[in-house]
Amino acid sequence: xxxxxxxxVGLSEAIVLANGEFPVWCTADxxxxxxxxxxxxxxGTRFVYSVSGxxxxxxxxxxxxxxxxxxxxxxxxxxxxxxx
Numbered sequence: 856x857x858x859x860x861x862x863x864v865g866l867s868e869a870i871v872l873a874n875g876e877f878p879v880w881c882t883a884d885x886x887x888x889x890x891x892x893x894x895x896x897x898x899g900t901r902f903v904y905s906v907s908g909x910x911x912x913x914x915x916x917x918x919x920x921x922x923x924x925x926x927x928x929x930x931x932x933x934x935x936x937x938x939x
Contacts, residue, residue, distance in 0.1 A: 857922055857931045860885050861906060865934035870897045880922055882906050
């Protein structure tokens with residue numbers, strides 16, 4: 856199982872749920888570059904892009920494909936953040 860988070864709240868929740876046992880990936884919207892050391896300590900990876908840009912569907916597909924390359928045959932759990 857791999858978590859893909861989109862927001863800071865989702866990232867915090869996924870880190871707790873993953874409990875260091877499962878990889879946690881996040882988009883650029885979920886954590887700043889200056890906070891990356893926290894993510895690395897939690898078996899986490901940060902994409903350099905957001906999925907809320909001009910083509911979010913394509914960005915999400917790219918993110919899932921990249922995760923699948925690094926974690927083949929793993930289920931990817933994706934945070935669904937309600938629209939503000």
